[in-house]
Amino acid sequence: MVDAVTPPAAPGQPSQPVPAQPGQPVPALRTWGLFKRFGPKVAVQQFELVIPAGSYFGIVGPNGAGKTTTLSMATGLLTPDTGTAFVHGVDVWKDPHAAKRQLGVLPDGFRLFDRLTGAELVTYAGLLRGMDPAVVKQRTDDLLQVLGLAEEAGKLVADYSAGMTKKIGLATAMVHAPSVLVLDEPFESVDPVSASHIRGLLSDFVANGGTVVLSSHVMELVERLCTHVAVMNAGALVASGTIAEVGGGNLEHRFAELVGATEVTGGLPWLRPSHD
Numbered sequence: 001m002v003d004a005v006t007p008p009a010a011p012g013q014p015s016q017p018v019p020a021q022p023g024q025p026v027p028a029l030r031t032w033g034l035f036k037r038f039g040p041k042v043a044v045q046q047f048e049l050v051i052p053a054g055s056y057f058g059i060v061g062p063n064g065a066g067k068t069t070t071l072s073m074a075t076g077l078l079t080p081d082t083g084t085a086f087v088h089g090v091d092v093w094k095d096p097h098a099a100k101r102q103l104g105v106l107p108d109g110f111r112l113f114d115r116l117t118g119a120e121l122v123t124y125a126g127l128l129r130g131m132d133p134a135v136v137k138q139r140t141d142d143l144l145q146v147l148g149l150a151e152e153a154g155k156l157v158a159d160y161s162a163g164m165t166k167k168i169g170l171a172t173a174m175v176h177a178p179s180v181l182v183l184d185e186p187f188e189s190v191d192p193v194s195a196s197h198i199r200g201l202l203s204d205f206v207a208n209g210g211t212v213v214l215s216s217h218v219m220e221l222v223e224r225l226c227t228h229v230a231v232m233n234a235g236a237l238v239a240s241g242t243i244a245e246v247g248g249g250n251l252e253h254r255f256a257e258l259v260g261a262t263e264v265t266g267g268l269p270w271l272r273p274s275h276d
């Protein structure tokens with residue numbers, strides 16, 4: 001079920017990318033031989049994935065599986081040791097400007113310019129993309145409204161809550177209307193009403209030809225929203241395909257099987273309330 005887009009290669013050695021076949025659709029995002037080591041720790045190894053255009057693609061994996069490292073390398077935020085990624089056929093590392101024009105990215109734990117207000121930050125993101133100031137103003141207003149941040153537009157991002165920070169990050173990723181949105185845990189810390197609005201925005205985006213790639217720990221959400229899913233474990237891709245192909249009707253159960261989760265049965269004998 002793993003997408004075999006390249007021949008296998010030794011760890012750390014990139015295989016050769018297979019040229020696009022004539023008549024085959026160009027994927028929205030394709031990673032090729034991504035490999036990253038932090039000191040002795042191999043965080044991502046030989047990561048090969050094809051994300052079809054127009055898909056709603058979930059990436060799941062246990063803590064430390066390498067999701068953030070992979071998405072960072074695939075979007076031009078973290079230099080891979082080897083390998084690269086292509087956005088609609090454009091090499092992210094060889095032609096970053098062209099690739100990034102098509103990308104909207106919500107990184108995990110990335111520092112925003114938090115001495116700006118929410119409205120200023122989204123405006124700044126739009127102007128940085130060379131957009132018309134009047135269009136930026138209109139889109140900033142729209143995004144702040146739909147994300148429930150209109151009343152907080154004039155507040156410094158440094159003073160935002162975790163959920164508000166996530167939402168303003170989303171707004172900066174969307175303001176230039178990219179064709180591929182790559183979102184690292186977009187629903188984390190977000191309240192249910194805002195989450196519902198974000199789901200609406202993303203579904204509408206995909207229905208109109210956009211591609212969403214998101215990482216999440218919530219299997220039920222991935223199963224409900226996404227068309228495709230990839231499962232990572234210990235830096236490697238262990239399965240990828242449609243939700244039905246990978247999940248077989250119960251993604252959470254399948255996930256536990258794929259990552260070799262062991263069942264935890266008991267508690268800790270010392271974890272008891274003290275009564276003194």
Ligand SMILES: Nc1ncnc2c1ncn2[C@@H]1O[C@H](COP(=O)(O)OP(=O)(O)OP(=O)(O)O)[C@@H](O)[C@H]1O
Binds near residue numbers: 061067
């Ligand atoms: N800057 C760094 N320096 C050293 N090790 C790192 C660094 N970034 C990530 N790692 C390590 O690489 C591995 C993969 O981390 P990564 O953040 O990509 O995982 P993840 O799947 O996104 O985890 P989570 O679900 O907990 O967010 C982990 O073992 C992590 O400790």
